[in-house]
Amino acid sequence: MSAPKVLIIIGDAAEALDTLYPFFRIREDNYEVVVAGPEKRVYHLVMHEIPPGWDITREGPSYHMASDIAFRDVDPNEYLGLFITGGRAPEYLRYDPHLLDITRHFFTHNKPVASVCHGVEIIAAADVIRGRKVATVAKCALDVTFSGGTFVNEGCVRDGNLVSGRTWHDNHLFMAEFMRMLGEAAK
Incomplete structure (x- = not known):
């Protein structure tokens, strides 16, 4: 029997820690991780930090990650859960109609979804x-309120099948809940 699959969404300028921590953490519990992007190719991850005295994040180049599949080729019925990473990638990924259909599928079928940072834009x-x-x-609080949601400034917020966190600093909080959700859904 094959391991249940979890889909991770990336694109150029996806935040490295938002992406790599979940990539490895999900695999630790013997789920198959499938990375999806606009095309099947290598993407450039970035790292964000707020330098002392700055009001906004500074972005720098980081690792690279290959996607296993393009959004248009994803059959969401094959996946147990969905992880939507942050960084600047969601700014342009949110316009991809295939990705929006994939995302709606997980909510329509009440499957576990995790979102961090700018993933909320998707x-x-x-x-x-x-x-x-x-x-x-x-x-990104405005994205939440304009879309009819309620912004909560906490490291782990679960509402139904969605668990969300603010930034990679909260990985240890919301990922623990996401792993519980995947475990419950796999039963």
Whole structure:
């Protein structure tokens, strides 16, 4: 019997720690991780930090990650859960109609979804957070409220099948909950 599959969404400028921590953490519990991007190719991850005295993050180049599949080729019925990473990638990924359909599938079928940081831009664009409490980086709070959700400034917020966190600093909080959700869904 094959391991249940979890889909991770990436694109150029996906945040490295938002992406790599879940990539390895999900695999630790023997789930198959499938990385999806706009095309099947190598993507450039970035790292974000707020230098002393700055009000906004500074972005620098980081690792590279290959996607296993293009969004248009994903059959969401094959996946147990969905992880939507942050960074600047969601700014343009949210316009991909295939990704929005994939995202809606997970909410329609009440499958586990995790979103961190700017990942909220994708779930907001998919119009699946109305009436939900959602955590994200504070500068994306407007995406939540404009989409009918309630912004919560906490490291782990679960509302139904969605668990969300603010930034990679919260990985240890919301990923623990996401792993519980995957375990429950796999039974």
